[in-house]
Amino acid sequence: MSKSQKNTAEVLVECLEAHGVKYIFGVPGEETLDFLEAIRKSQRNSKITFITTRHEQTAVFMAATFGRITGKVGVALSTLGPGATNLMTGVAYAQLGGFPLLVITGQKPIRKSKQGKFQIVDIVSMMKPVTKFSASVVNGDDVPQMFSEAVSLAEAERPGVAHLELPEDIAGEVCNAKPIPIKKIIPETASAESITEAVKEIEKAKHPLVILGAGANRQPIQKELKTFFQKTGIPFVSTQMGKGGFDENSPLYIGGTGIAQGDFAHLAFKHADAIILIGHDVINTPPIILTPESLPKCKVIHINFFSSVAKDVYIPTHEIIGDIKISLSALTEKIKKSESWDFNYFYKVREASKKDVLKFGQSADFPLRPEKVVADIGKVLSKSDILALDNGMYKIYITRSFVTRERNGLLLDNALATMGAGLPSGIALKILYLKKKVLVVAGDGGIMMSIPDLETAVRLKVNLTVLILDDSGFGMIAWKQKKLNMASFGLSFNNPDFIMLAESFGAVGHKVDKAQDLAPLLKKALNSKGVHIIACPINYQEANKILGSIKNLEASY
Template identity: 50%
Template sequence: MKASDLFVKALEQEGVEYIFGIPGEENLDLLESIRRSNIKLILTRHEQAAGFMAATYGRLTGKVGVCLSTLGPGATNLVTSAAYAQLGAMPMLMITGQKPIKASKQGRFQVLDVVDMMRPLTKYTAQIVSGERIASHVREAFRVASAERPGAVHLELPEDIAIEEVSASLITPSAIRRPIAEYKAIDKAISLIELAKSPLLLIGAAANRKMTSKMLTRFVNELKVPFVTTQMGKGVIDESNPLFLGNTTLSDGDFVHRSIENADLIINVGHDVVEKPPFFMRSNDKQVIHINYNAAEVDPVYFPQVEVIGDIANSVWAILEKIKPQPHWDFAYFEKVKKAEEKALPHSCNDDRFPIYPQRLVADVRQAMPDNGIIALDNGVYKIWFARNYKAKKPNTVLLDNALATMGAGLPSAMAAKLVYPDKPVLAICGDGGFMMNSQELETAIRLDQHLIILILRDDAYGMIKWKQANMEFEEFGLDYGNPDFVKYIQAYGGKGHRISSANELLPLIKACMNEHGVHLIDIPIDYSENDQILNHDLRELSSKV
């Protein structure tokens, strides 16, 4: 068969459902092979958005998301997406085209060394130099992308290789079982937990990848050990659980950090070094148990005393089989923090002032969304408020990026979530800056006939940087811009535009959009002016109660 046909059959054997991207002339043989396959091509308007969609598909399904570009400028547009998937531990394969490598007639026109370009951004990158190697390259790419820690991989298929006649057969994917932790490490962890006075469970990003929710929920409910999460650990355990103490959104001083400071043992499950450290270890400060798929990366502020390495859910199960709640465990301080937090966090949730305040926005979105509804956040100051105040009820229902933390991913991520879960409500929540970086994908969403709601939080500035600029006592400069009329903008694509003029209009409007099929955009003026004042209010409330 033709090499491009073998390539696509290899993708089909790996279970590929979608390929996101923009083909070029170097991909035309591959494109024809895709046309005759069971794989659906999702044609996007920018390669970066295709990469974000593929990465999010990988994040949600655990399977490798696939995206496609041509050579040169198409491939360079995947760079941010590669970093997004690699830092966020999302399994993704990038396929790029290339000029003929055996007898080029166009010199160096559009030719870059894409393989070397992708090397520092991926787990695996290769140029396919023979059609007979396609099956092994594809199998290895999928194996590496899926293995812990998951990430981005890349294959380059040159134009003249794609048209070769090949006789190679496919390589069947092998079943891989993750290793389990060694029993002595389990016993040592149990001993430390039972001896601790105030143990605390911390849930990180890796715990949100392989559906460890059931075992960690059992751990909390049976042992009554309080827990906190990182931003990318949100939703592993239902955050309406009374033992939930909060999210490590801020750098220091928040409610959750007071709890961490007063724990003598941190049971750190799924820690990922790409997230900002939720605590700093100091000599003789506290003990830490590292439970993860991979060993800890030790640095001056993280050097766990015990490491339990293996499948996370199995490790937690093994601990639960032998451990018992201890009568000397003391969670009184945590309970005080919890009460202070519950009194402080609702501050401004019912505030009628307009432009809308972040806390009111978060409260209304939470009220509108069912437990299984998905919010996909772009990056901006509002992400702090959603991570902190929005209680996630189920795993992977809050899609935020606390790894690369790139702008422009919110809308494509929401679109991918809607493809994976067409029956679940999905909201893209974007600042005006991040939205405009990939706003062209409105056409893609409308062409796909998606039912999607996009909230544009408009402050006509790069608000997060403006806030930090003010905090660092710099003069206000260089961060304000103009915006289009967002209602007319989406209408020009054939979507449905809405604008609120009071805070009380938002909740009923979101509910109305949920009941009307189509791509909806809601223009929401937002006021971040009291960020510091509100956060300081929360800390004052904490100090007075704890």
């Protein structure tokens, strides 16, 4: 191949450049060296930067976070076989979460190979059940078309994952193809009839209530929501992945849904006679069982890009299917504030929830109660800061009481709900937002699943704070085990010295020795340069005794 000629790998990189991709995360392998060389040339020209991670799972979590925030595909790279299989958890994380992602994997030569079946797994077939598109490049000239189709599908509602396999010999072949535009899939507009019918149901209700789901975060509909809430004054509740869809400092905010029953928000749900769910998705844990059998007197209005029904869990009585932004604007234009609406009970729920949050927010118990941890996080984070969660028991307490002020101000996973994503998400956020403060909260179980990439954070010189909540066990499963009256078994372990571990990576370690230490340490770390690890002992036992036991306002506990 002459210097003036291009190979297939270079054409694929040109497609990525043309689409505005700035970063690729991954762990290279022998079969991806042509592609890696093409990225090197791109990076030399200040176009695409390659970030090496210590595990493919971290790479795909980081890429998925880029897709989640930007709305355009994040890109992760792995080699064949074990590299590609290591991507799978992150691929499922993005597919279920609705985060646009493109994963590129290597493969042995397909025309002629001298290694037999060494390391060969049918990655294309493996990826198909958890992607929107999965294919192998068998001809370099097909790359622009395949890339366009893959990215178009990954970015369209509902967003998800596309996979391209690039065999070693195809990557190095001469290719004269050029990038082509990405086809943008325009969502349908909801029918006027569905809008009109929904308006009728809401206007004739006495206690309408809004629930904001993941789609309210994924789409920039804050302006439309503000207009709707200003015109109607209807209160709202946020699901776990809907937190931040609208400013929860609003007087209309009633509370969050950390669990599926027995919390303050569920009192509001049971009182409502019309619930409007904006951007809810049954892939996420349901905020409450919403079926004609569970709430026979309540109309359930589903507003999203797609229909969503789950037997025995979520059966809307009415659907508005189409572009959420357009649907919400049309709904707002037609609806009239009703004199018969009564929100007094919802406001009582809101006040009871606030009192509950304060009840243990100043607790001096040590190890710390989860309510104290959430309260201290709320004290030190400002409106524009970002809180990124791994998965664990603390997620319940944070989602029910942490006040999120901005879209994507709280990042969590309530779809696949995998452990290990918190640290990679935090690193990705700091690449995206150099000036914003980012706090990662992870349990001792989740952090150990991604701890090698603490080195990645230090190498990239990001300013990142990671709060590790240490209870020497898998706390959420222990809680459920106890609820089922089972003996405690199989869920405890020993932890390393997190301070020494942090320092061995070149990070700064801090330890919480008493309840009063946490807020000052958080503030100090967030305002300092470098990667900071704060190890904080936590005890869920007393808090868990009353979690999910809210039956009414008169006797909350």
